[in-house]
Amino acid sequence: MSVLVVGSVALDSVETPRDKREDILGGSASFFSTVASMLTSVRLVAVVGEDFPAEHLEMLAARGVDLEGLQKADGRTFRWSGRYHGDMVGRTTLDTQLNVFEHFKPQLPDSYRDSDLVFLANIHPELQGDVLAQVKDAKFVALDTMNFWLTEPHVELLRPLLKRVDAIILNDEEARMLSGQHNLVKAAAAIRLMGVGHVVIKRGDAGAMLFDDGGIFWAAAFPLENVVDPTGAGDSFAGGFMAYLAHAGAFNTMEIRRAMIVGSAAASFAVEDFSVDRFRNLTRDQLLARCAAFAKLVEFESIVL
């Protein structure tokens, strides 16, 4: 099955307590498609500026990512720069330049319209709705968002979308904002009542939780000794999650639980290097081995009392 992603392709400048990088490949759609291309065919919808390095496009093309939907606009590519704090969790955004992303209008090539799975990365909810209207036969749609779109009046544009997507992927603070509930079990229940069947709540180094008809599932975060750069962990999670579902070709609770693990494994690799670098030479067997390590991490067999 094919996966369509609409989101950002950016150039990031990242500072951590130990290192820094300038103008490296970033953006939700970059992380998503780099990861997802390990397991399935990916179609990308995004925009870059005239200054975007050809090597990144070559890298994506070499992974089989379909770039027909990648627009090239006059001007500079979307740029983000940030500094991570000592705990490698908190971060300060130093600069955001929307550049060509400011007037981005996603246009789907005709060849994308039969996409089976669709990931609406964090962009304006109106644009997410535009894309959704162009892929009416999609079998599984997931949506990401951010705190900004959860405030009035933007959240009113988001609400109708929630009735039309199969899964929402958001972090714990966003789940609390959207639901008005602090307790995550209550927050997820409230969001499900808004019309989303599968609610995925990312909790950073506490893992990620799935709430759906099958109950609650907890995917641990892989315990890492060295985190190099947390940027892109969430979009790598989404890439692994959606690509696994495309690969499995089914969307029942057990497959979605497995997708949570593949997503968590992808996120754990993403933070081990800057940009998408950890995925450049990563094999499918290495990804599978980390999924097996997740199984071992929570293994306790049966208990008799």
Added chain:
Amino acid sequence: MSVLVVGSVALDSVETPRDKREDILGGSASFFSTVASMLTSVRLVAVVGEDFPAEHLEMLAARGVDLEGLQKADGRTFRWSGRYHGDMVGRTTLDTQLNVFEHFKPQLPDSYRDSDLVFLANIHPELQGDVLAQVKDAKFVALDTMNFWLTEPHVELLRPLLKRVDAIILNDEEARMLSGQHNLVKAAAAIRLMGVGHVVIKRGDAGAMLFDDGGIFWAAAFPLENVVDPTGAGDSFAGGFMAYLAHAGAFNTMEIRRAMIVGSAAASFAVEDFSVDRFRNLTRDQLLARCAAFAKLVEFESIVL
């Protein structure tokens, strides 16, 4: 196998955003022994004052808890009062009256000296050492502590104990203090180098992690919709953990992983009511059912890529 616990028996006054209770049964040894008595025989070493209500002693005795080591001293019982914040995680201590606990010297009755498992709850490390010297044939010893004992000069009294216990149970901030490492994988490795074979790090609503020769194990925290009173969760965890090991009669990694789950299940019950109230009528089958729910919470079967 028999479990010995040395710790506090207290009267707590607890305020939550929705409710409050005064002078209810509290203290590490109370939670520990109430829980552990569901699965094994428990021997209690603690001190209470003249004002301690007989009904609590009757409750513990009815559960088969051996109270021969419970001292009755002149004066008032140890009292703690605190107020939980809106998130039911943060809390403010309003008052601590050590009372008879100030001059507590644990004395083990002769009949306790053959105890198989020993839990040294959070008390002065010197007292923990005194107890340890009185149970030389113990097969498994676990130690809890708190931030205060991890500061100089107290921590120097704690260090030699770490070479003599099998497991240390502490929370994430305490693990960071003791090790000087922020990353929990590194913190646990550093603490293991201090001489403890099994390091258990409690992470509140992110669960608890075990680090030992078997690798890393992650016990999720049970997702609860309503937390009534978080007091005693950690000591209930320890009670379930040690009681399961006594029940199993073996201390290999897989049994210790199972003990983590029984402890987590006990902690999840503890917070569903004030004091030890949730355990008063809780059955072993209900405890087992919650352990099974933990298995379901992390279940994803095998993944094929």
